[in-house]
Amino acid sequence: MSDRLTVATWNINSVRLRLPIVERFLIEHAPDVLCLQETKCPDANFPAGAFRKLGYEHIAINGQKGYHGVATLSKRPFLREARRDYCGKGDSRHVATDLAFAGSSVTLHNFYVPAGGDEPDPDINAKFAHKLAFLREMGDELTAAARPSVIVGDLNVAPYEHDVWSHKALLKVVSHTPIECDLLEAVREAGSFVDVMRRFVPMEEKLYTWWSYRAKDWSAADKGRRLDHVWATSDLASTATVIAALRDIRGWPQPSDHAPVITTLEA
DNA sequence: ATGGTCGCTAAGCGA
Numbered sequence: 001m002s003d004r005l006t007v008a009t010w011n012i013n014s015v016r017l018r019l020p021i022v023e024r025f026l027i028e029h030a031p032d033v034l035c036l037q038e039t040k041c042p043d044a045n046f047p048a049g050a051f052r053k054l055g056y057e058h059i060a061i062n063g064q065k066g067y068h069g070v071a072t073l074s075k076r077p078f079l080r081e082a083r084r085d086y087c088g089k090g091d092s093r094h095v096a097t098d099l100a101f102a103g104s105s106v107t108l109h110n111f112y113v114p115a116g117g118d119e120p121d122p123d124i125n126a127k128f129a130h131k132l133a134f135l136r137e138m139g140d141e142l143t144a145a146a147r148p149s150v151i152v153g154d155l156n157v158a159p160y161e162h163d164v165w166s167h168k169a170l171l172k173v174v175s176h177t178p179i180e181c182d183l184l185e186a187v188r189e190a191g192s193f194v195d196v197m198r199r200f201v202p203m204e205e206k207l208y209t210w211w212s213y214r215a216k217d218w219s220a221a222d223k224g225r226r227l228d229h230v231w232a233t234s235d236l237a238s239t240a241t242v243i244a245a246l247r248d249i250r251g252w253p254q255p256s257d258h259a260p261v262i263t264t265l266e267a
Numbered sequence: 268a269t270g271g272t273c274g275c276t277a278a279g280c281g282a
Contacts (some may be wrong), residue, residue: 013282014274038282040275115282127281158281206280213282214271257273257282 001103003267006031009152009228010260011112011210015039015071019047021252029246031262032075033099034111037154039069046071046185057103062095069112070095070153079105084141086134093134102267106236107146111138111153120177128174131156135183142191150233150265151193153196154258157184160198162206163226163228194237196230196263209245210258219251230263239266 008031012018015036026034034056039046043063051059056073063069069092072078080098093112098105114134117127135157142151158180161167170176189196201207202239208224215221226239232240243262250259 017274038274065282117281212271213273216271 003102005033005099005101005106005265006064006262007033007035007108007150007152007265008229008260008262009035009037009110009154009229011037011154011228011256011258013038013040013258015041015069016045016047017254018256019050021249021255023054024173024252025249025260026051026056026073028258029262033108034073034260035108035152036071037065037069037110037112038071039048039071040066041069060095060097062092064090064092068092068112070112070147072097072108072110074099076100077193086137087130089130100266101148102187104179106265107149109145109149109151109153111151111155113138113154115156115158116142116174116180120172120174120179131174131184132179135180135187139183139187141153142187142193145191145193145233147233149191149193149233150236151191152229152261152263154205154227155229156227157181158225158227159184160203160226162204163208165208165223166224170225175227188231191231192230192234194234196232196240197226197242197244197261198236199237199240200242207244208247208259209249209261213257219247228258228261232263232265234266236267240264241266 116131
């Protein structure tokens with residue numbers, strides 16, 4: 001049974017403040033599924049009604065007050081929902097859903113990996129130690145990942161040379177240090193996942209999903225990083241296509257500092 | 268050059 005499923009991922013940095021542009025995105029791009037990160041919203045206050053009105057009737061949320069938070073919005077019903085408390089800290093950083101796909105099902109993991117603070121040394125920076133522990137736990141879990149599976153989200157690591165505006169300038173900057181880049185590769189390989197964005201954009205081509213709020217003119221400076229990712233198991237990756245980071249959306253009014261990424265899965 | 272800007276929630280923290 002042939003099928004097609006479009007999956008978007010977007011760190012929106014407050015779902016309530018960003019509701020107008022999330023609605024605009026859903027109307028203009030109409031993915032089957034949208035995975036949000038940094039919703040910063042307790043579940044009781046999640047604006048589910050606004051999304052249901054746009055046809056996203058199935059909503060899996062894992063939120064908390066003020067920080068983190070993920071949500072998966074879907075036109076297609078969920079066969080299963082699961083949430084894992086990575087590192088046992090009570091942070092809302094993961095929700096998994098199973099969706100009907102091609103006569104069977106696909107598992108979709110939505111992750112928000114800890115940013116890791118400023119100092120890339122786990123001995124003096126507990127936030128960086130947490131980030132590394134979180135990634136190691138991801139690797140342990142994903143070794144046994146169901147097939148087919150897709151992982152999307154803000155992984156807060158830009159692993160390759162051209163995932164950042166300057167490899168040399170960022171070697172000691174959290175998100176692009178060798179320890180994180182090597183660990184993210186090990187996590188991906190532990191579950192035999194394919195980096196779908198890089199299947200479509202050559203390794204030597206710059207590719208970003210995030211631009212800091214701090215730049216005077218983010219687009220002109222273009223000091224971006226590829227922090228958001230789409231991974232798929234090899235059975236899906238062979239037919240997956242990516243609309244790489246929708247950069248224009250970074251320039252919408254009151255934007256998130258991340259751009260969304262859309263992937264089409266076909267089987 | 269070691270800031271610069273956001274969003275939460277009510278001064279400072281996290282990103």
